[in-house]
Each structure stands twice: as structure tokens, then as C-alpha cells.
Amino acid sequence: MTVLLFGVTKDIIGKNTLMLSDIVKDKLKTVQDLKMYLTQEYPNLENLSSLAIAVNNEYADDSLLLKQTDEIALIPPVSGG
Amino acid sequence: MRYQRQTVLKEFGVAAQEKLSKAKVLVIGVGGLGIPVLQYLNAMGVGTLGMVEADTIDVTNLQRQVLYAENEVGAPKLATALGKLQAQNSTTIFKPFHTFLTRENALDIIAEFDLVVDASDNFATRYLINDACVLLKKTFVSGAIQGFEGQLSVFNYNGGPTYRCLFPTMPADSEIPNCNDNGVLGVIPGIIGNLQALETVKVITGIGEVLSGRLLLFNGLHQSYQNIKFKLVTANLERTSLEESYGSSPCSIGPSIAIQDFQKALVNKDNFQLLDVRTVLEYQEYHLPNSTHIPLADLGFHQAKIKKDSLVYVICQSGKRSRIAQQLLLEDKISVINIDGGINAYKGLLTAK
Structure with missing residues (x-):
């Protein structure tokens, strides 16, 4: 399970991509589980009012079930112009 | 004759050129994104171009706002851009608005146009544009940048998803950095702005597939493009008025x-x-x-x-x-x-x- 990071999530997590270990992956059944895990590990993520999560290039609701091979993306809005 | 290099394209043709010449496009923000949008739409023959901007040219703008020159630092962006765009294409009708977009003026300004390009540089304006376009049933072509990255999508197109379907709640200014405070590589707005111009032309003429219900994520460092599909949240179209306030927009709070x-x-x-x-x-x-x-x-x-x-x-x-x-x-x-x-x-x- 790979988590691609965009915008300010790169700065918060301190990486371009996050690889989740097998132990962690086994615990994460849904997008909601993933969100809770990420905000525990990186509390500053919780400050983001809007953070879209995509699974396999599709916007994902909290209830979506995750698979081991999924590619996840954390997408905050950006405002620059 | 002037547009022969594009009218010769069989997918485009004289009919598409005619549609461009009749189109009225409003570009909000004449900075890093707005400049390439305006230069290309003007060059390609969009009939009427509206421009909303109240800022002046700063020396730190020059690395990305390539229409402006050293001897224009301190001058208003709107008048400076207008002069150059008029010289570029004398047949275009320009409608300059020397103001920032505010809750008070947004509906009146946007109502005059067929299509809006969001080339603004702050969340307050971005959410205001979304809400005003939903109310007025206007499509808007949205581009945004930060650092080495860009985002692009066409919102509110033929009943398609809106900005709030992706990002429901407006972030506070302190959450997410903007270019003035945190930097952007000069060429990035050029890339995203040009893609906005392309999507605008596609919406007007009906050629190709419009980037609606999809968010393009561009990363300049990895030269990667990702397309994220997303759906309409119907409630976002049921808006009946603007929000009471758009946070720290230029129109609000405090003397x-x-x-x-x-x-x-x-x-x-x-x-x-x-x-x-x-x-x-x-x-x-x-x-x-x-x-x-x-x-x-x-x-x-x-x-x-x-x-x-x-x-x-x-x-x-x-x-x-x-x-x-x-x-x-x-x-x-x-x-x-x-x-x-x-x-x-x-x-x-x-x-x-």
C-alpha cells in the first residue's frame, strides 16, 4: 500500500511517498481507518479542513474498503496563482 | 486568415473559430496563472475577455508573471496587461474590472460572461468563485499551484461536480501556504495556466473531452500527471445564496x-x-x-x-x-x-x- 503525498501533506509527513508496513496495512480495513491512523501518526494532518483521499485514482469515501495493492493519494487543496 | 493554422484542423475548423469569437470569458486574477490564460485566449481569438485584478506589479512577481517588465514595477497589473493584450489582438473586446472579486461584486461581474477562469491566489476567492458560478450556472476552469505542483479541473460543467465536491470546507489561510509566502517555481503557473487556456477553448468549442469530474495533479519535479476521478455531491448544486462571509477575503473584517x-x-x-x-x-x-x-x-x-x-x-x-x-x-x-x-x-x- 503506497500513499502518494501532495501539497502541504508532503511537508507535514516529511516525505514524498509513504510506504505502509504489512503490520499497519493489516489493521486498515477502510479509508476511515487509514485517516485515523494517519492523524495519530501525524497530528498536524488534522488541522486541514479539507483533505481529499483518492484510492486508485478515484475519490474515496470513508467507508471504502482498502486492498493491499491499493495506491492512495492525499490531496489537499492548493491556493496559489 | 489570422486563425488559419487552427481553422485548418478538421476537428476545429471555421465553426469552432466562430464559437471562440462569440465567447465571453472572465479571467479572475492577472498574475501567474491569469497571464498565460489571457495571452493564449487573446491570441486564439476569444471575442470578449473580462479581467479582474486590483494588485500592482512587484519585483518578486517577475519570475513567473512574464507579461510584466522591470520598468513596470509599481504599476497596476490591470492597466499594464490591458495595454499589451490590446496590442496583441486589436479585435478582442476587453472588459477590465479594477477591483478584487468580493462577495458584493461577484454575482454582477460574473453574470456578464459565459465562462469563468479561476486564476486567483487565495482560498476565499476560490470558494467565492465556486459559489457564485453555481448560483449563476456558469462553468469555471480552475487552476491552482504551489511549489512544484499544480491542480487543474473544470467545475460546474453541464451539471458536473463542483469545487466543493472535492474540498467541501474552506481552509483557513494559516493551514495551507500560498505562493507569496512560500514560493513557487516560476514556470509552474505557466504550465497550469496554459492547460486552463486549453480547457477553456474545449469548453467553448466542444472539441475533445473536457476535464470535468477529474482533477489533474501535476508534479513538475517528477514530470508526473495524475487524473483523479470524482463525483458530484448533488447538495452542492442546491445553493440559493452566497455564504455570509468568505473569511479573510479582501472585503472582510476589521478596519x-x-x-x-x-x-x-x-x-x-x-x-x-x-x-x-x-x-x-x-x-x-x-x-x-x-x-x-x-x-x-x-x-x-x-x-x-x-x-x-x-x-x-x-x-x-x-x-x-x-x-x-x-x-x-x-x-x-x-x-x-x-x-x-x-x-x-x-x-x-x-x-x-
């Missing part, structure tokens, strides 16, 4: 002073305290005499430096962080006056003379 009036106060040696909330580096590079320096991030710790019995003006580089400082201080019952346009506007005033 402010125009740069000309502040300069008068400075010249008259009026009795006031000037609070500068920029970073240490920015302050070292340039600051006004007799100013009290507290970087925005440290504001909470150094409030004691603010004279509570005095008139206090707050300044930053462009007028955005000072507005945040003003709001933060207001929460602690300290009333200060924001200097519109900040150091950039002040330098502009000096150069204009």
Missing part, C-alpha cells in the same frame, strides 16, 4: 487603510505604532523606519510589544498575513488597522512618483 493614506500619516509623523509581521529575512531585506517587528508565527508570544493605548497599523509584504494578524489580535481584543497591499503597495507608491 484597513489605503496605502496612500498610510503614507500621509507617515509623512505627517502622526502618532502610531507600526507592526511588521513578516519573516526575519524579509524584515532584514527591507523595512520601514520605526517599525516593531514580530513575525506572524511569534505573534502570540510577543503581544506585550504592542502598545495597547496607541493607534496600531499592521503591515506585511502583500497585505494577507497582516490581515491574519489583525484577526488573531482581535480574538485577544487588540484592535489594529491593516495596511492594504503591504510593503509591495508602499514600494509601488514610491516608484510611481
